[in-house]
Amino acid sequence: MAPPPLVPAEHPSRLSAADLEEICAIIYKRSGMVFGETKRYYIERRVTDLIHQRKAQTVRNYISLLRSDMRESEILINSFTVNETYFYREQHQLACLSNSILPDIIRSKGPGDRIRIWSMPCSSGEEPYSIALWLLENWRLVDAYNIEIVGSDIDTAILQQAIEGYFGHRSLSRLPADILERYFEPEEDQQRRLISDLRESVIFAKGxxxxxxxxxxxGLFDVIFCRNLLIYFDEAARETAARNLHGLLNPGGYICLGHTESMSRISETFEPVRFQDAIVYRETGTGEWMS
Incomplete structure (x- = not known):
């Protein structure tokens, strides 16, 4: 019997220049992420998949759906977010948190007071859970204060994954073996699940x-981790993000950015602070959360 004929792989729907510009404008308006002609193939692949899933038949039908249905534009944004992360990423900033940032913050707080830490974007949960793990293991005053950790992301699908707390080898590869054994339960498919006490220690919310x-x-936070997000924005979106971050910090609060990012080039409402473990940014008390 002759083998069945080979069926060529389906090519992404070809977007006209106007279609591409319109879709990129929707992504930018909803998320601040900047895409354009240089990312054409990347965009076309994702749009093709979504057109087929929605049975929209044409690009123009799909764009009409995006404009009329906020949920559909949310699904589009989810398909473009980058969720590459792992536990204890940029560990020097976690060391800075326990060695320098929190000791400074508690100078104006008393035992039992609340300390709020925000991770944005939190992706599948590795970063906010890393903060919780690190403080349990490395900050001797962890039980003396009411620490509240919030993780937020624009990607609603990845938030649900974070809440469930299942992680594979790649996410866990930087963790010491004893941490892995004490805080993660073995699951099927070589995955591990974070123990329930730690899963419940982080609040997740779309943002x-x-x-x-x-x-x-x-609400307001004492510390914000916003790492490797602003690099996807243009200048206008970075300035908007900086205003919003400033508006969410308590007076004198701190923000930790990715190692290639600098708030000094974006906003005058933060000042760089050079600690032993890392350079971070402190709210200066100037400016306001403008609409």
């Missing part, structure tokens, strides 16, 4: 860093 309204209910 869009360029949308003030989506952040207002989160």
């Amino acid at each position: 869009n860093i360029i949308d003030r309204q989506s952040l207002a209910a989160l």
Whole structure:
């Protein structure tokens, strides 16, 4: 019997220049992420998949759906977010948190007072859970204060994954063996699940860093980890994000950025602080959370 004929792989739907510009504008408006012609193939692959899933048949039908249905634009944004992360990433900043940032913050607090830490974007949960793990293991005053850790992301699907707390080898590869054994339970498919006490120690909530309204209910924080997000924004979106971050910090609060990012080039409402373990940024008390 002759083998069945080979079926060529389906090519991504070809976007006209106007289609590409319109889709990129929707992504930018909803998320602040900047895409363009240089990412055409990357965009076309994802749009093709979504057109087929929605049975939209044409690119124009799909764009009409994006404009009329906020949930559909949310699904589009989810498909473009980058969720590469792992436990204890940029560990020097975690050391800075326990060695320098928190000792400074508690000078104006008493035992039992609340300390709020925000991880944005939190992706599948590795970063906020890392903060909880690190403080349990490395900050001797962890039980003397009411520490509240919040993880937020624009990607609603990845937030649900974070809540469930299952992780594979790649996410866990930087953790010491004793931490792995004490805080993670073996599961099927070589995965491990974070123990329930630690899963329950982090609150997860949807948030869009360029949308003030989506952040207002989160309250104020003493420390914000916002790492490797601003690099995807243009200047205008970075300035919007900086204003919103400033508006969410308590007076004198701190923000930790990725190693290639600098708040000094974006906003005058933060000042760099050089600690032994890391350079971070402190809220200066100037400016306001503008609409």
